[in-house]
Amino acid sequence: MNDRARGSIREEKQDPHLGMSAMSDPARRTSDFAPRTSHASQRTPHLAFRTYVGLSIFLLLAFLIGVMQGAVLLSPVTILKILLKWAGVSVGTVTWLPADETILLQLRLPRVLGGALVGAALATAGVLFQGLLRNPLADPYIIGTSAGAGFAATVAMLLLPPASVLGFGSVALSAFVGGLFAVLLVYRLARVSGQMSVVSLLLAGVVVNTVLGYLGSLTIFLFEGSEFQLRRVFTWLMGGIAIHDPRQLWVVGPIIVCGIAVACGFANSLNALALGEEGAVAVGVDLDREANRVIGLGALLTGAAVSVSGLIGFLGLAVPHILRLAIGPEHRRLLPASALGGAALLILADAAARSVVAPAELPVGIFTALLGGPLFLFLLRRNGRERTWR
Amino acid sequence: MAVTAAMHLDGVGFAYPTGFALGGIDLRIEQGEMVAVLGPNGSGKTTLLKLMLGMLHPDAGEVRFKGRVLGAVRRRELARSIAMVPQEIALSFTMTTAEVALLGRTPYLRRFRGPNREDREAVGAAMAATDVLPFAGRPYDALSGGERQRVILAMALAQEPRLLLLDEPTRHLDLSHQLRILSLIHRFNRARGLTVVSAMHDLNLCALYFDRLILLSSGRVVADGPPDKVIQPDLLKEVFGVTVQVEPHPTRHIPWITILPDDL
Incomplete structure (x- = not known):
């Protein structure tokens, strides 16, 4: 024992830099090493750059289509002129109807911006929950948000007076609070003696979603109201961008934009989670702390989205998958890309929802599924073997 | 002692809610040692490694890495010093x-x-x-x-890392890959002074590549020392229930076991 101890101390003295410098020795010694890694690692940033450019163009086009399309078609030139005039730039004679200006500035623009925010928030929350729970079926609503928000919104629509705070009606506020409350409930249920496991979180989410979902149905069933109100509940549950007051954007906007920015800070931890929970801990992820923060952030993003849009399904599930197929599972790239993609896709779906049966509207959830579904399947069939979930 | 051990388990006990327990573990592993942890399935090898990794927290005693209690060190900092190669x-x-x-x-x-x-x-x-x-x-x-x-x-x-933990690194590998992995780890141990603690099953491979063997049985350390101290027929009979004959290796100064089956 003593011999061994002394021996190892001597060894340590001979090689004082056992850490970094010793480790990087072979890199210098292995002559063919440098070109190989640069080949392997530089291919991906290039791909990421192209993806961002592509997604930004897609978002811009979606934005343009979103503000043009609707019951009244506005030309891009008119839109540009109205925007310039609104910004205080002189554009010469007014060649459009006063109503067009109102439609663009009061209706379309807030709606398109709202759609972009909601889409970005849902897609980002989808990435967060899929990464944290290591489950391809996870979506932003998986840990209770949908049923909590749905139940609270149903009760609000049927029973509460339509009060308003900062442009948010009682339904929006109830949905936000109900969603967060349900997540808190799921979280508490999933923590058994101070320890939380992903499986128990998923199960608690499913149970709370189911129970609250049926409580919502029960409320509707017991309520003796008008056809109109039941239709309103049904429409809300299918999802639709509802910006009644531009002030809503000033509340939801900063929450969602900051939330997405903060979410990008969890990329390294989510990447490590690909190794499994123990694997992530072994490479230095403080899993308990990170999981708490990711859950809180995901719930906040989802809650903010739900408060202005109801329950838009499929988007938060499909967008992360679609982008993972396109650019791989690396979260530093996947999080911002999903935010861009989600924003663009929801603007398009919303434009379709308000154009197809204009001047009436269809719930946007129908179109997120109809647009996202085929796209998802196409990508899955094309390169599903390369970069999917295991 | 003046020098702090790379890994020091001081009266460590740990119990799973399901009942299996590790108890009375006192171990000192110095920087640069190459240690194999042996024992039957379910004897606590993986649990011991997870305690050394700081993934499990002992119910009794303390696990210290270079003098610092593992539970008091941030996960991120720990992962810069201790790495784990899991079974899969x-x-x-x-x-x-x-x-x-x-x-x-x-x-x-x-x-x-x-x-x-x-x-x-x-x-x-x-x-x-x-x-x-x-x-x-x-x-x-x-x-x-x-x-x-x-x-x-x-x-x-x-x-x-300064300390590398491995959980049966040669599991499911053919003979040439087993030797390749072990010789790689051995090289890192000798050239860089990397401390290695590895759960192992093959006694002969342990004798070939490791300087110190720790034998576990039902959550307790029953033997600890160089291969020729631990690889003893009566000890192995008692722990594994297998009759073996121990001879010197033909070319190296290590013990080499031959299995003597009871039923053939």
């Missing part, structure tokens, strides 16, 4: 070899930042040392068992 990893996504190895740099990455040049160099060095660079761009799942084990080893080495 199941990735949730398809990832390339290089992407998997890069995850070993997680404890060095800053929030909002990706790997920098230093990180890429460390990963490249680890991948070169484990000879996995030729398939850097191939999906991890498409690799053979031996190749995967080397990728995981590259990931662990990319952490630039």
